[in-house]
Amino acid sequence: MEPLYMDENRYTYLIGAWRRPVSNNYIARTPQGDFELHLQTLFLEGQAHLQHEEFTLALDAFQEAMTLILHTVHPSMPVDSNLLGRIRLPRMVEMVEPLIAKTAEMLRLATPEQYTFPAALVSSGSRMPSVVQEALKPLDDGGIRITSFQSGVQASVGAALEAAGRSNWPEAVKFYQEALNQTPEGEMAIRGGLQHDLALLSEKAQNREQAQQFAEASVTAFNQAKVSEGEAQALAMSSGLYARAGNSQRAGELTKQLDQLKSTTVLTDVVATTRPQVALNSSVAAVQPLTTMSLRSVSIRPLPSSGSIGNLPVTGVVGAPPPFVTPAVLEQAQAQAAAPVLDPGTPQLMGTRFIALSTPVKSLSIRGMRDVVNLNLEAANAVASTQGFLGTLEQTRDLGLLTGWLNPVRFVAYVPHMYFYVLPMAVGDCHAGMGNLEEALASYSEVLPYPYINRFYELTKVWTRLAQTYLDLGDRAYRLARDNQPAYATAKAHYEMLVMGDNTLNAASPLYANAKFATLKGRVEALLAAADPALIDENPAVTTLVLEAKLKLSQLAAGLNFFGFAPDYTPPFSFEYLQNTARYFAGHASQIEQRYIQYKSTAESEAFRRQQLEQQAEVARQTVILEQRGVTEAQRGIDVANQSLNYAQVQQQNAAASRDEFNNARWELLELSTLEAWAGASSVDRDDQVKLTISNYGYYNTESTRRNVVLKELAAQRTLLTHDLEAARLDRAVEAAQAYVGVATAQIGQAQARKAVAEQRVKIAALQQKQAEENRDFLDMREFSARLWYELAQQARRITQRYLDMATEIAFLMERAYNAETGRGLAAIRYDYQSTASGNLMGADLLLADIDAFTHDYLTTIQSKKIPVKITLSLADAFPTQFQQLLNHGRCTFGTHFTDFDRRHPGLYLAKIRNVELMFVGLSGLGGLAGTLRNIGVSRFRAADGSVNERLYPADVMVLSHYDIRTDALAFRFSPNELRLFENNGIETLWQLDLPPDANDLDYRDLLDVQLVLYYDGFFSQPLEAQLRAALPTTGSAARAVSMRFSAPDELFYLKNQGEGELLFDEAQFPRSQKDRVRSSVTLKLAGDPATIANLTLTLHSAALGSALTLTTDANGEVTGAPLADLLSKPVLDTWQIKIEAAANAPLVKEGKLDLSGLTDLMVFFEYQFTYR
Structure with missing residues (x-):
């Protein structure tokens, strides 16, 4: 069974990808439906921009959606978001009830969706069997329906x-x-x-x-x-x-x-x-x-x-x-x-x-993954029902019901939830993406007064968003503080909003002060109380944030910077190695950032191409409609042409009829016209008629003809001429009508051809539409779609940031190493290269430039070469007490100091160890020693001005084995990219040598000396040399351990067999650079059988003292303090006569003779003052 917190992580108010169904084109549009659709479209556009990291565009879309919602209850609110600018719209709890009431009103006005499918395609009723209808009934009841x-x-x-x-x-x-x-x-x-x-x-x-x-x-x-x-x-x-x-x-x-x-x-x-x-x-x-x-x-x-x-x-x-x-x-x-x-x-x-x-009477059914909510939209119940729906959202564990925004009508039911929760959270994400963390924090916080926020998933999302923002604010302040510890207080205050340094919770923190976070507060307390938080069944999204804040607080308490290093920490790696490594990571970050740019550009090009193909498909579809109208127009042209033909035929018939009618009546008209002219002129008798003579005319001449006859003849001739003209005109009209019939017939052919062409154009347009839609669908089906390119770009951005963080941390260590090696004290590396002026891009290249700046600084400022030095320090001579501890217990701790090196090599500064060797004197025939040499990790460095600085290095451990750096060089090849053990440590540091007795088959008394060989280098400064030489003391102090077993074995033999021995301290045993040596402390120690060396009485005669001292050892065989006080302030160069008498040591007398066989050594430890010669 999966953990309960999986649903917390599945829930999101973000929409990764969603496509509006194409079938929505068949849904009838209404003004109210357009408003719902527009509101949903704004939200989805904002989500798409947010997913594509186009935060400004997403913020504009979300703010416009909120403005539109607010306008429904406050009509004076401008809907043009450009008039408002970047303002934070109010989200007071007093606004909830009016918005719920308005939502209920909008739902009451909503009507069931109507479709515009052709009637022939859709049945008038369901043709499914009753059992199938019953199974489909829950789906049929979804959305607005009339009850x-x-x-x-x-x-x-x-x-x-x-x-x-x-x-x-x-x-x-x-x-x-x-x-x-x-x-x-x-x-x-x-x-x-x-x-x-x-x-x-x-x-x-x-x-x-x-x-x-x-x-x-x-x-x-x-x-x-x-x-x-x-x-x-x-x-x-x-x-x-x-x-x-x-x-x-x-x-x-x-x-x-x-x-x-x-x-x-x-x-x-x-x-x-x-x-x-x-x-x-x-x-x-x-x-x-x-x-x-x-x-x-x-x-x-x-x-x-x-x-x-x-x-x-x-x-x-x-x-x-x-x-x-x-x-x-x-x-x-x-x-x-x-x-x-x-x-x-x-x-x-x-x-x-x-x-x-x-x-x-209507109702709205909203279906989730498991639950179904029905809203009664009657006027009397709509508000209460809408309020009840929001109350269900507060209590539900159904993620489908909580995020059911994708249907426009259901989207309206979510309007209060959108305004008071979903949109403010999305706005907060936009601000967070742009780096406006304070604005994001305010936007997230303002959703808490909303009374219907889901207490299982949405509150967890708000808490994690707030916690992440506080963590980001802390990280930003922590990075900006660099190594300035007083400035850490700002970062600490932000981290303490999640958890206090003592594993308690800040009661005043917004993450715990609000009563709605009580459950989460208990979960965090249980997490902090657990011995192992990894074993707690808690949401990793919560655990990670709390533990991250706790880790940062522990760093702050330790005085460490953002990367977890102390201000005086210096890495145990060379500058060159760290610089190459930082370049490597930064180069990868730069390369992947280029991929990000390429992926993002490809995604945008693919999205643009998808939009173009969608537009082409839409243009092609509209072209089909246009061409179909062209077919209709062509058909109407055919109809017009047919009417024209009908008209032409009628005209032809009419013209022929007119000609025939005229031909049938023309002679009658001629006769009537002549008679009419004759009758009108015959008003007197025949004998009284005037006779007329007409001559010299072209068409009519007469001589001495009666007037009525002249008029009759003129009328006849004129009428005949007129009739001839009319007959000709009617013949031409018939011919014209016949020609027009031909033209009309041709026009019908042309119109029919145009229709055929229009029909063919419809087919071509339909083919173009099909091809355009196929191209669009193929683009959608491609594996490398715009969405995949966007996802690749986001993944590349995350990988870039990861490499950039690694590169920044290594560059910081490189800076520390450079300053340690050169003493330059540069602070060129920023702690954050994510935020840049070029759209948060080119950060890796900026880091590369800063990394290369160190090479430039080195070449232009370093004026001297490093001087290699090798020195051998004897533990027996330089650290006799520690050497005896090694012989007695198998462990010793000693420190090398500048005084061990300055008198030999004054003027060196920034001296760094390059290699270390140990040589054991006096041991032979051994298979090898088993043990370790450790460096405590704190080193001191002298700067060019003589000042001394401390730096902390990780403690290196050199295992003592058969390995020899010279003979085993082929088997263990040295890599210049890796530092040797103890490399870069200062020469003044602490060492610990362990030779465990249970791991070594040797007699520690055979070990004459341990020599520490240091290989180091440093820069040389003549002013520093003069300064150090002037400061060198003229006197000094030293310590020495002298063993009769090693320095005078014969005398030890005499002492054991005869009870007398001589111990000589001469010049050969001391450095020639010393003179006027005077003892300041002395200890005498006998080694051997405890029964022999305990409470042993001996006599010590010092030539320098001029008298003898009677001494008695303690239970450990030692004589120190007051009994030897007379030897103090005496010259170190001396001869001691040591006697052990039987009379004074009765327990050691066996068979009348003093038995000192249990005595193995007599050692003298002393410190002395001297003057340098």
Whole structure:
């Protein structure tokens, strides 16, 4: 079973990737739905920008979404976030109730989703078996749904209209009857509308008697409901229905009622704009723009989008507009829609027109992974139900319910939760990403007053975000403080918000002071009380933060810097090695940062390419629609061309008829015209007629002809000429009409060709759309999609930061090593290279430049070369007491000091050990020693100015074995990148030599000396040399241990056998650089059998003292202090006569003789003062 905290880590208010379903294009749009969609889109855009580390764009989107939410309850709030700038919107607890009330109001106004699928594609009802329907019922009930009668009525009307569309009138009547039966008696307007349609459909089903009953009932219902416009339309429909049935009397009565209603009532389209009517016997229903009622006011069944069903016009059946119908088109449709035409001859269906005006009872079902929450959206219960839903969010463990924002309608239900929790947390992440940690802290903290924050997951997320921010603030302050310990207080204050240095919790910390964090406080206390926190079943997200803060506090308590090093710490590695290593890590960081830039650029290019392909697919889709309209236009061109041909043919026929008619009547007209002219001129007798002579004209001449005859001839000639011209004109008109018929015929061919071309263009556009969508889908299916490139970029960014952190720490050690080796005291390495002025990029390159600056500094400032030195120090001579401790106990600790080196090599500074060897004198035939030589780790260095500094190094341990640096060089090859043991330590330091007796098969008395060989180098300074030489003391002190066993073995033999021996201290035993040696302390020690050396009495005669001393050893065989006081302040160069007499040592007398066989050595330890020669 997985740990309980896994759900805490699964929960997130962030959305990594989400694609809006393409099928949403079939959801009918409404202004309220657009608002919901826009609000969700802002949130999703902000999430996408946040995932892509585009923090400013994400912050703008989140702030705009919050502004939009706030505007719903505070209308004076500007919705343009640019007018507000970077302000922190209020999130006071007093705002919760008004926002809940507004959310409930928006949910009450929401309507079930309507779809615009073609009616032929979707069944009117479920065709699944009942068992399948029951299994699908929980899914069907999701989202907004109508729980009152309206839902069933709309469904039945939708099925009826679909049946009517198939001209299945009996089935349409059946579904309408079901709708009427579901409608309460008190809903008179809805019943009137349904009865109105039932009358028309019954008439189409050849049931005139039933049709008349429904018609009368419809008029009565509208009259009782006082809906004048519905009553008028019912009267008009009923009048026409009776008229078609042959009952003219009743039709006339109804018409009179309609006229009276018109005269007393102003009938306007007070309910809804409608489509123009279409005659009942019309064979083709005119298609007009859709009405603009609520797009969600109809059944969930698909409704027809045309203006008629089965030759019956439909009004008030408001299906959603087809996909991608713009608001401008809807507004134009509204402007063009006409009021109902109350014509008995052209009735129209009302459909769901009056159903949309009623107030349905709705509910909202929100489904999580396990739980389902139902919100009652009745006016009286909506606020309480919405509040109850938020209360469920506070208590639920269902992650699906807690994060159900992806559906726009459900998104509205989450508006209070979004405003008070989700968006502020996302805003905090934006500020954190931009490095505005104080702003992020404020944004996270302001969600706590919200009363409906989930106590299982969201509170944990808030706590971890706050804790991480405090930790980041502490780290930033810690880094900025560098080695300035007083400045550590700021970082400490931030870390103590998580945990105190004594493993207690700060009661005043925002992480524990708020009562909502009580559970988390207990979890942290249990974590701190555990002996091993790793064994506690606790969320690693919590454990890591607390333990990290605890670690940093322990560093602060120890006076260590951010990297965990003391101010005087110097790494045990060479500057060159550390510089190469720092370059290595920084180079990797720079390379991976370049990959990050490449990945991010590729991701952005892929995203842009995806957007382009999406745009191309959309343009291609719209092109298909445009080309389809082109086909329609071409068809209309064919229709126009056909009409033109008809017109041309009629013109031809008319022209031919006119010619024929003229030809048939022209001679009659000629005769009548001549007679008319003759009769008009014959007003006197024949003898009285005037005779006219006309000459010298081109077309008519006469001589002495009576006047009436002249006029008759002129009229005949003129009429004949006119008729000839008219006949010619009519012939030309016939010819022109015949030619125009040819032109019209050609135009039909051209129009048909244009239609063929338009149809082909539709196919090409559809192919282009298919190809564009395939290209887009292929891009989406590619493994290396934009999302993957973004993920690679984020991973590269994390790896870059990891390498950069490592490089920064190594560069810090390099700086310390450089300063230790050169004494320059540079402080060029920053503790943080993540934040830069170039979008937090190029940090690794900046670090590389700072690393290389040390090489530049070295080449331009170091003026001298290092001097190699080798020196051998004898433990027996330089540290006799420690040497005896080694011989007695197998361990000794001693220190090398500047005084051991300055007199020999004055003027050296920054002296550093390069190698160390140990040589053991007096041992032979051994397989090798077993032991260790340790350096305590604290070293002192002299600077060029003579000052001495201490530095802490990790303690090295050299194991004593058969290994020999010279003979084993091939087996153990030396790497210049690795430092030898003790390398870079100062020459003034502490050493510890261990030769465990249980690990060594040797007699420690055979060890004559241990010689420490130091190889070191340093810079030389003449001023320092003069300074040191001037400061060298003229006197000094030293210590010496003299063993008779080693320096005078013969005398020891005489002492053991004869009771007398001589111990000589001469010049050969002391350095020649010393003179005037005088004892300052002395100790005499006998070694051997405890029974022999304990309480032994001896006589010591000193030549320098001039007298003898009687001495008695203690239980350990030692004589020290007052008994030897007379030897002090005497010359070291001396001869001692030592006697051990039987009379004074009776216990050692055996068989009358003194038995000193148990005595193995007599040693003298003394310190002395001297003057340098």
